[in-house]
Amino acid sequence: MKILHVSKKYPSALGGDAVVVANLQKQQEAADHQVVIVTSNCDEISDGPGIYKVGLKDTPAALDAITIKRIISLIILFFRMFVILRKERPDVIHTHSVDMAFFVSFAARFYGIPIVHTFHIVTFYDMTQSALRRKSELWLAKKATPRFVTAPNSYDLHKLRTAGLAQAVLLPNGVDLEFWKLPNVTPKDEVFTFLAIGRLEHQKGYDYLIKAAMQLTQKTHTAFRVVIVGEGSQKKALYALAHSLKVEGIVQFVGRKSPQQTRDLLGQAGAIVCPSLYETTPLTLLEAWSGTVPVIITPVGILRDAPTDFDGAFLVQPKDVHSLMEAMAKCMSDDVSRQNAIAKGYEEAKKYAWPLVSKRAEIFYRAAQ
Numbered sequence: 409m410k411i412l413h414v415s416k417k418y419p420s421a422l423g424g425d426a427v428v429v430a431n432l433q434k435q436q437e438a439a440d441h442q443v444v445i446v447t448s449n450c451d452e453i454s455d456g457p458g459i460y461k462v463g464l465k466d467t468p469a470a471l472d473a474i475t476i477k478r479i480i481s482l483i484i485l486f487f488r489m490f491v492i493l494r495k496e497r498p499d500v501i502h503t504h505s506v507d508m509a510f511f512v513s514f515a516a517r518f519y520g521i522p523i524v525h526t527f528h529i530v531t532f533y534d535m536t537q538s539a540l541r542r543k544s545e546l547w548l549a550k551k552a553t554p555r556f557v558t559a560p561n562s563y564d565l566h567k568l569r570t571a572g573l574a575q576a577v578l579l580p581n582g583v584d585l586e587f588w589k590l591p592n593v594t595p596k597d598e599v600f601t602f603l604a605i606g607r608l609e610h611q612k613g614y615d616y617l618i619k620a621a622m623q624l625t626q627k628t629h630t631a632f633r634v635v636i637v638g639e640g641s642q643k644k645a646l647y648a649l650a651h652s653l654k655v656e657g658i659v660q661f662v663g664r665k666s667p668q669q670t671r672d673l674l675g676q677a678g679a680i681v682c683p684s685l686y687e688t689t690p691l692t693l694l695e696a697w698s699g700t701v702p703v704i705i706t707p708v709g710i711l712r713d714a715p716t717d718f719d720g721a722f723l724v725q726p727k728d729v730h731s732l733m734e735a736m737a738k739c740m741s742d743d744v745s746r747q748n749a750i751a752k753g754y755e756e757a758k759k760y761a762w763p764l765v766s767k768r769a770e771i772f773y774r775a776a777q
Contacts, residue, residue, distance in 0.1 A: 409773065410442040412498035412521075414512050416505040418447040419454055421468040422607065422639070422664055424581070424691050425504045425528045431582055432502075435766035444496050446489070446512075448481065462488050469640065472609075474507075482511045489515035500524060500773045506545055509552040517553070522776040524769075525554040526579060529688045530564040532571065536685070546571055555776035558769075560688040563712045577772060580710065582765035583694035583757055587667070590675045590699040600632040600740050602704075603677035605670060605692045606684075608640030608661075613683035613706070613726060615642075615649055620683075620732040622653040627733065630740055634659045634681070637670060674699045679739045679746075684708050685726045689760075693721070697757035702749040704735045719745075720752035 417423035419430050433443045447453055449461040452468055463481025471478065485508060493515050501516055503509035503525045516523050531537045532545045549557060550572065558579035559565040568576035602621075606612045614636060621634045636646075636659065643661070650659040665673065674680070680696040680703045687708040696703045703721040707714055714723065722735040722745070739746060 409500070409770075410444070410496070410498040411436055411773065412444040412446060412493075412496060412501045414446045414501060414503040414505070414508050416448055416471050416508060417450075417453070417468055418445055418459070420666075421448070421450050421452040421471075423468065423471075427691055428526070428528065428581060429504060431584065431762050432766055432769060435762050436770075439766070439770070441770075442498075444492075444498060446485075446492060446508075460488070460492055469607075472607075482507055486511045486514060490518065493519045493521060497521075500776055502526065502769070502773070503552070503554070504528060506548045506552070509554065510548040513552040513554075523552060523554040524556045524558065524772050524776055525549065525552060526558045526560075527564065527568070527688070528560065528581075529686075530559060530567060531686070533567050534686055546573075549573060556772045558772065561710045561712065563709075564688060579769055579772065580760055580765060581689040581691060581694065582762040583691070583698050583760050585698050585757060585761050588671060588674070588695045588698035590671070590701070598631055600630060600678040601676055602632065602634045602679050602681045602736060603637070603673055603701075604634065604681045604683070605637040605695075606682070606690070607638050608636070608642045608646060610642060611685050611687070612638075612640075613685050614646055616727055616729050616732060617681055617683045618646065618649050618653060618655060618659055619729045620736060621659055622655050623729065623733040624736055625655065625658065627737055628740065632658070632678075632736075632740065635673065635677075636661050637663070637665050637673065639664045670695075671699070674701055677701055679704055679722075679736070681732075681736070682706065682708075683724070683726070683732055694757055694760050697753035700750045700754050702739055702746045703753060704732070704739055719748055720756050721749055 413429050415429045417426040436443050445459045449463045449465045463484045464477050489512050501523045509525045532542045557573045557576045560581050565578050650656045682690050682705040689709040705721050706726045724731040724735045
């Protein structure tokens with residue numbers, strides 16, 4: 409089978425969609441499928457055979473906003489896809505960005521190639537998002553006429569079906585269990601490290617984490633630090649917040665890191681903190697579970713419907729600074745709860761191994777033809 413992935417981001421550009429596409433490609437090529445990539449024109453994105461970088465040159469961060477440059481790039485994509493599909497003739501197109509899916513769909517229909525579209529994040533029901541984003545997300549998805557629309561968790565699956573996308577199916581995010589498995593996750597010094605990984609954007613809730621860190625300094629005498637990995641538009645604001653709360657010595661911003669560097673940091677961490685306001689399935693959650701590191705997280709994505717007694721992670725409500733601080737304090741002091749979260753989390757991670765996810769995707773590809 410020949411599979412063409414259309415993704416806004418692709419390694420080494422930072423983004424969950426880039427991670428998902430790269431891992432699907434790895435599994436699919438190992439299964440003797442041919443894989444072609446259509447992606448954005450960024451210097452950070454790798455060049456190579458079977459990789460088409462389309463549109464005006466842009467930065468990975470700018471791709472997350474609708475700008476004039478991005479709109480022009482989508483129009484260029486519309487025309488280029490007729491040329492690419494005539495040359496490549498894939499059996500199926502797997503799209504990972506809803507606006508790209510719409511612009512690709514015209515050429516796909518012309519050549520009779522089915523589309524399977526994946527929502528890496530579903531926001532149309534989130535009233536904190538702009539009305540334009542919420543309405544356009546559904547409109548673009550429907551007009552792209554994909555054979556299947558995949559959602560990464562059961563909650564989003566239900567929302568998509570209720571909104572009229574009856575072809576919605578479940579395709580969870582995956583994780584490389586072998587890569588993220590760590591031999592020893594005991595902190596290597598006397599300072600307990602909370603690690604947060606992700607783009608420095610409002611949805612990640614890092615302002616609440618910084619405020620919780622300030623409260624924690626008043627509650628505990630145990631030395632700790634908060635290490636935040638990533639880049640984004642909120643960088644200056646978060647720096648300023650840490651300074652204003654006088655925790656700049658505790659909260660450390662270390663910028664973007666490679667997967668190998670992130671794994672090394674994970675091995676030094678006492679816990680991972682994911683205070684997101686909304687997510688589908690945070691890849692950081694799966695990676696921490698695989699690395700047997702306890703997780704403090706808001707009930708987003710696959711945890712949205714978690715039972716009240718779920719003990720595979722320390723669950724806190726979004727925007728609740730005090731509860732986040734209490735969870736961080738408990739994670740530092742309660743070794744029994746930590747070890748239980750580690751054991752339960754690893755069992756959860758095994759359900760999301762990439763070979764299982766890739767095989768499920770292939771079922772949808774074949775059913776779409």
